[in-house]
Amino acid sequence: MPNFLVLLVGELKRMVEYKIAAASVVVALIWIGILYLTEIPDITFIFPLLIFVDATSMAILMVGVTIFFEKQEGSLRAILVSPISKTDYLLSKVVVTVTSSVLTLIVLYIYALLFKDINLSLIGLLSAVILVAFFHAQIGFILSYYSRDFTSLLVNMMKYLFIFFMPTLLVYTGIINHELFDKAVYLAPTTAAMTLLNASTGNVESGDLIYALAYLGIGSVILFVFVLRLFDSFAAREGGV
Amino acid sequence: MFEVRNLSYKYPRNREMTIRGMNFDIRQGEIFGLLGPSGVGKSTTQKIMVKLLTDFEGSIYYRNRDLKIYDKDYYQEVGVGFEVPVHFSKLTAEENINFFKKLYKNQADTDTLMKRLGIFEDRKKKVSEFSKGMKIRLNFVRAMLNNPVMLFLDEPTIGLDPANARILKNLIKEYREGGGTVLLSTHLMNDVDELCDRVAFMANGKIVETDTPQSLKRKYGESSVEITYVKGDNLQKKSFEMETLSKNNEFFELVRNEKIVSMHSKETTLDDIFIKVTGVESYA
Numbered sequence: 001m002p003n004f005l006v007l008l009v010g011e012l013k014r015m016v017e018y019k020i021a022a023a024s025v026v027v028a029l030i031w032i033g034i035l036y037l038t039e040i041p042d043i044t045f046i047f048p049l050l051i052f053v054d055a056t057s058m059a060i061l062m063v064g065v066t067i068f069f070e071k072q073e074g075s076l077r078a079i080l081v082s083p084i085s086k087t088d089y090l091l092s093k094v095v096v097t098v099t100s101s102v103l104t105l106i107v108l109y110i111y112a113l114l115f116k117d118i119n120l121s122l123i124g125l126l127s128a129v130i131l132v133a134f135f136h137a138q139i140g141f142i143l144s145y146y147s148r149d150f151t152s153l154l155v156n157m158m159k160y161l162f163i164f165f166m167p168t169l170l171v172y173t174g175i176i177n178h179e180l181f182d183k184a185v186y187l188a189p190t191t192a193a194m195t196l197l198n199a200s201t202g203n204v205e206s207g208d209l210i211y212a213l214a215y216l217g218i219g220s221v222i223l224f225v226f227v228l229r230l231f232d233s234f235a236a237r238e239g240g241v
Numbered sequence: 242m243f244e245v246r247n248l249s250y251k252y253p254r255n256r257e258m259t260i261r262g263m264n265f266d267i268r269q270g271e272i273f274g275l276l277g278p279s280g281v282g283k284s285t286t287q288k289i290m291v292k293l294l295t296d297f298e299g300s301i302y303y304r305n306r307d308l309k310i311y312d313k314d315y316y317q318e319v320g321v322g323f324e325v326p327v328h329f330s331k332l333t334a335e336e337n338i339n340f341f342k343k344l345y346k347n348q349a350d351t352d353t354l355m356k357r358l359g360i361f362e363d364r365k366k367k368v369s370e371f372s373k374g375m376k377i378r379l380n381f382v383r384a385m386l387n388n389p390v391m392l393f394l395d396e397p398t399i400g401l402d403p404a405n406a407r408i409l410k411n412l413i414k415e416y417r418e419g420g421g422t423v424l425l426s427t428h429l430m431n432d433v434d435e436l437c438d439r440v441a442f443m444a445n446g447k448i449v450e451t452d453t454p455q456s457l458k459r460k461y462g463e464s465s466v467e468i469t470y471v472k473g474d475n476l477q478k479k480s481f482e483m484e485t486l487s488k489n490n491e492f493f494e495l496v497r498n499e500k501i502v503s504m505h506s507k508e509t510t511l512d513d514i515f516i517k518v519t520g521v522e523s524y525a
């Protein structure tokens with residue numbers, strides 16, 4: 001078995017044993033609970049929003065949790081002296097994280113189909129989730145590199161979501177309606193993510209869609225290169241403790 | 242196997258150098274001991290040599306090639322035994338070993354190793370349920386799972402009871418008999434005395450002495466005879482140098498005239514040499 005697959009299988013197994021998989025099921029149940037409590041029968045508008053929250057924050061958290069377990073237990077050091085390339089190591093975490101987001105989406109979609117009215121493209125949503133989760137897994141690595149412990153990772157994630165997500169949300173919901181502000185939020189990755197997910201409803205102009213795709217696509221590649229570069233100093237810091 | 246020249250290292254957050262110009266060679270097939278008091282930089286040296294710390298000064302050659310040239314394939318042939326446990330605590334011992342083992346081209350018979358070390362029966366237990374000593378033994382299995390040609394062991398017997406320390410030391414010796422090379426760092430003299438072909442004493446981030454344990458004892462050793470005898474109502478002790486004993490009249494007088502209680506010959510231990518060379522009391 002190639003080492004990437006060994007890492008991937010190991011990562012999946014630990015997701016189960018460390019109850020991370022269980023935690024993401026609980027989160028999915030919470031989303032289902034919210035859908036259940038929603039009075040309006042047509043949830044096409046709120047659905048991308050839930051998926052957005054899940055794909056961004058869960059991607060950051062899952063990457064962060066696994067790294068912090070490895071740091072805490074010292075298993076990271078065993079990994080660092082094994083014949084594993086850093087690309088394989090990082091990508092195995094990304095694949096598991098993205099898969100988890102995709103599974104959550106599918107479960108929520110099935111629930112929505114059965115019990116609610118929903119009218120959006122699943123394929124569009126799936127592609128959007130993959131890209132959004134991939135991008136935010138990279139954010140998860142960067143935040144993990146620079147967070148002392150899991151609590152500080154949580155705080156940093158809150159900061160990220162507050163700075164980028166709040167403005168996006170305020171504009172998306174129309175609470176803030178100001179030309180300058182509307183333009184400024186385009187700088188935020190969360191706006192691109194929201195646009196992309198929302199495109200599955202068919203309510204996004206193609207210019208915006210292309211911009212969002214380019215932002216997250218190119219952004220993901222740049223971030224991944226960045227994450228690979230930064231890994232060496234992270235490894236030296238953590239391996240040398 | 243290794244040529245280390247003018248090795249120096251400073252941790253990024255420290256102001257002082259931890260390693261200050263180390264020079265040593267490790268020959269193929271030997272157990273090379275790195276000995277020194279706690280905090281002298283033994284683990285740091287190991288971490289540099291297993292490429293966990295990379296921004297060192299000086300040069301390290303492994304099999305005649307610069308260590309910096311080696312990529313991750315370096316780990317295909319070396320084994321690293323850490324001082325502290327490095328396992329996934331929520332996986333079983335067996336799952337831990339199998340996960341890492343699959344990453345290597347060369348795979349050891351880990352079941353036999355676990356049996357020898359007495360953790361085979363507990364292989365299906367989660368590592369979090371393991372005692373400290375069991376985790377340390379599992380560390381050794383992990384270090385050996387690729388049949389390495391070069392083995393790094395950092396304080397391998399710390400935290401083990403004497404019986405298990407014995408087993409581990411036998412395994413290390415067998416590994417050498419099979420052609421393996423070992424860098425072993427420790428502050429325990431017993432381990433060095435028993436295992437090491439050559440030993441380097443570290444003090445102040447440098448190597449201050451390198452030799453075989455035997456010739457170190459010869460070099461620094463002074464053997465003497467200590468006599469306890471009755472003088473009036475008290476016991477008295479007196480020491481005589483072994484070398485000059487045959488010409489020592491005081492010694493003969495004493496033996497002839499006094500009531501001797503005991504007579505002991507005393508040889509310098511590596512412990513004494515350790516204190517002499519490093520200027521630090523070890524706590525062996």
Ligand SMILES: Nc1ncnc2c1ncn2[C@@H]1O[C@H](COP(=O)(O)OP(=O)(O)O)[C@@H](O)[C@H]1O
Binds near residue numbers: 240255
């Ligand atoms: N990660 C680290 N950051 C800063 N200083 C460190 C770190 N690890 C060890 N040191 C310092 O380097 C010195 C040598 O430590 P170490 O190599 O662990 O010694 P030994 O293994 O001989 O007991 C000590 O003074 C220790 O405080």
Ligand SMILES: [Mg+2]
Binds near residue numbers: 280284324396
């Ligand atoms: Mg040490």
